[in-house]
Amino acid sequence: MTIWSCLCAGDILLRREGADGAFSLPIGDEPPVALQPWNIVTTIKNESIVNSQFSIFNLKIVRLDKPVVGVEGLEMMGLRKSHAVLSPEEYQLASKAAELIYWDQNTKYCGVCGAPTKWMTDISKKCPECGKEWWPSPSTAIIVRVTRGETILLVRARNFRSNHYGLVAGFLETGESLEQCVERELREEVGISVKNLKYFGSQPWPFPFGLMVGFTADYADGEIHLQKEELTEGGWFTRDNLPPIPDKASIARRLIDDWLMRDERLKMRD
Numbered sequence: 330m331t332i333w334s335c336l337c338a339g340d341i342l343l344r345r346e347g348a349d350g351a352f353s354l355p356i357g358d359e360p361p362v363a364l365q366p367w368n369i370v371t372t373i374k375n376e377s378i379v380n381s382q383f384s385i386f387n388l389k390i391v392r393l394d395k396p397v398v399g400v401e402g403l404e405m406m407g408l409r410k411s412h413a414v415l416s417p418e419e420y421q422l423a424s425k426a427a428e429l430i431y432w433d434q435n436t437k438y439c440g441v442c443g444a445p446t447k448w449m450t451d452i453s454k455k456c457p458e459c460g461k462e463w464w465p466s467p468s469t470a471i472i473v474r475v476t477r478g479e480t481i482l483l484v485r486a487r488n489f490r491s492n493h494y495g496l497v498a499g500f501l502e503t504g505e506s507l508e509q510c511v512e513r514e515l516r517e518e519v520g521i522s523v524k525n526l527k528y529f530g531s532q533p534w535p536f537p538f539g540l541m542v543g544f545t546a547d548y549a550d551g552e553i554h555l556q557k558e559e560l561t562e563g564g565w566f567t568r569d570n571l572p573p574i575p576d577k578a579s580i581a582r583r584l585i586d587d588w589l590m591r592d593e594r595l596k597m598r599d
């Protein structure tokens with residue numbers, strides 16, 4: 330079986346499954362649309378669960394020159410939006426494809442000697458001149474859910490396009506542990522300290538090439554003091570007065586939903 334992840338400028342090509350709003354990644358030996366001779370097809374052998382079935386399949390990844398329009402049954406969709414219509418497994422394959430395309434475009438030349446790089450395996454490259462091997466290394470960022478009694482800390486970042494609030498997050502710096510990164514980001518962005526820091530889970534974040542590492546923590550000390558370059562608003566919110574929160578594609582939403590459900594579970598126990 331061959332599954333196709335064809336992307337163009339951050340949009341993924343999907344096959345429409347009937348009229349009920351269901352979509353899937355195109356499947357078939359042939360590409361879903363005619364490719365140009367210069368389109369490079371990367372093939373990755375995969376073993377994983379797709380749509381509840383264990384499968385061994387080829388994932389074929391293509392960067393299209395232009396979006397596909399006017400083809401019956403096919404539609405281009407923003408990768409993030411596709412999270413809502415694809416199965417989790419297919420969304421992960423689409424994300425992997427987007428990350429590899431981004432990485433490929435950013436590693437055309439060896440960072441050591443400047444020679445053009447060559448693919449070494451399905452997912453790595455090698456410089457033919459100096460022998461340096463290049464493997465994809467997504468940027469690591471932390472994200473943390475801080476609660477204080479019945480309230481949660483939510484902030485609005487300057488770079489958010491919509492009006493939603495999220496959790497404190499930031500990129501890992503060199504020479505720093507994930508725990509130190511959480512403490513630094515909270516200190517810098519909101520001026521508070523936390524206790525009971527616990528790992529929650531992680532998530533690939535293909536916008537464009539990251540790994541989000543989620544934590545939970547309890548408030549310990551400090552008054553909220555927003556870093557104005559990064560955040561426009563922020564504060565403690567109860568579950569009854571939540572502002573707009575991120576969509577379900579994000580680990581931020583998983584962290585917030587987990588808190589909402591925990592509160593619900595406690596209420597049911599009372």
Ligand SMILES: [Zn+2]
Nearest residue numbers: 439442456459
């Ligand atoms: Zn080199």
